[in-house]
Amino acid sequence: MNTQPKVAIVILNWNGLKFLQQFLPGVLQSTYPNLEVVLGDNASTDESVTYVKSVFPSVTIIQNDNNYGFTGGYNRVLEKVDADYFILLNSDIQVKPGWIEPVIALMESDNLIAAAAPKIKAFAQPTHFEHAGAAGGFIDKFGYPFCRGRIFFEVEEDKGQYNQSGEVFWASGAALFIKKKYWELSGGFDEQFFAHMEEIDLCWRLKNMGYKVMYCAESEVYHVGGGTLDKENxxxxxxxxxxxxxxxxxxxxxxxxxxxxxxxxxxxxxxxxxxxxxxxxxxxxxxxxxxxxxxxxxxxxxxxxxxxxNNKQANLKGMYKSSLVKDFFIKKKKHFTDLDQDLFY
CATH class of the missing domain: 1.10.10 (Arc Repressor Mutant, subunit A)
Structure with missing residues (x-):
């Protein structure tokens, strides 16, 4: 009998045949024992679903009847997935075989931990962090999101400076681990967002309920980025x-x-x-x-x-009490370590 919690990797796909061919084989080599891999499809018109059915029959396929965007697509697919943990994984991410175990171990250590993310590095430049997540997400007092390893457009090289796991404000939706019970408690993604910052909203809602969001430095993934919408779009x-x-x-x-x-x-x-x-x-x-x-x-x-x-029990850990715009553009503080660490909750 498997006593480890069941984990479902859920990849939301829309016409992503190229990325599935490139990265799905690596996902299926994940070593976590109690694992299901799910392809949630947002009414693709390419051959991606046919490809996965024929080449990877072990993958569970859940098809939406329309393209509901990132938020609506995941909300509909996850209603049909049974697991203790969901991993919302972008199709354009390369993983290593043992990438799941450290994150689950961290999340199992504390019932207040609702969500987490691994270290996210750039697939095209593996020595550097990737824009959408890096080493954990934070937010300033004016609502500007940033990461350890990425402030605005300035991305750092990974020199081991953020190899300490810990609490953050938000976890990237590119590789988001979340306990199913907290996904359901929070109500999932807000479909007003369609795409972009929906994971920050989800994490903020969880933190307003008093729960924790974590960064796990012992796990690394590599993200292509801009797979659906280019950053210049x-x-x-x-x-x-x-x-x-x-x-x-x-x-x-x-x-x-x-x-x-x-x-x-x-x-x-x-x-x-x-x-x-x-x-x-x-x-x-x-x-x-x-x-x-x-x-x-x-x-x-x-x-x-x-x-x-009502924010009475809100967990503000990871919020920056100063202005990131002022620090970055006027004071020229380009790296997370340049920021005054005493100004973080």
Whole structure:
């Protein structure tokens, strides 16, 4: 009888045949004993589902009837998966055989740990961290997300400087470990987000309930990144700016959220002008559309998908009490270790 918790690796796919051919064989070589690998498909029109069925019959396939985005796709697929732990894994990630065991051991050590992520490095440059996760996620007082190993566009080389596991503010959705009971308790992803920052919202909601989010340095994965939306894509710019404001509205106490959002709208305008100066007019317009959509949502009637926590038991570990924009652009603090560590909760 297997006494280890059951783990399900769930890969959400949309026309990702190339990545499945490249990386799924490595995922199936994972050494964790009580493991199921699931392909959740968002109504792909390529041959990816046919390929997996024929070449990897051990993989469970769950097909959605439409493309519901990252958030809606995972919500629908995970309703049909039975496991103690879910690993939400991007299709463009290379793993090593023993990558699961250290994370599960860490999460099993404390019932308050709800979610975790491994060290995420760049597939194209394995000596360096990868933008979407690096060595654990943090957030500043104005809601700007950043990572140990990546602040804004500045990505660090991995020299072992972040080899200590510990508590963080958010775990990357590229390789997100989460206990099923906490996925269900939180209500899963908020589908307003569609894609981008939905995992930060999920982790923030869990932390508002008093739970912990961890970074596990003993596990490494390698992420291609930009597999669905390239980082220069204006739609990605739109989602990032719109969703960042949604994050604040949903997860901060109402009065504080109102004050921070008012400041953020002005700060975002500086980014808009910067895009205009660089000739990136589509990105500038994307910020304007993001603000318009956010304001419409503010005045929209109806119940939100996830009620806001009263924040009385909130776990703020990993929040930075200062301004990342000021530290990075004015004080030229480019690395996580340059930041004043006393200013973290």
């Amino acid at each position: 204006p739609f990605k710019t739109y989602l990032n700016f719109r969703n960042n404001l949604l994050l604040l509205k949903k997860n901060m106490p109402a009065a504080k959220a109102a004050a921070i959002i008012s400041l953020r709208l002005w700060m975002d305008l500086l980014a808009l002008f910067r895009f205009v100066a660089e000739g990136k007019r589509k990105d500038a317009w994307a910020i304007s559309r993001a603000h318009q959509n956010f304001v419409r949502k503010l005045f929209a009637s109806g119940k939100t998908q996830h009620p806001k926590s």
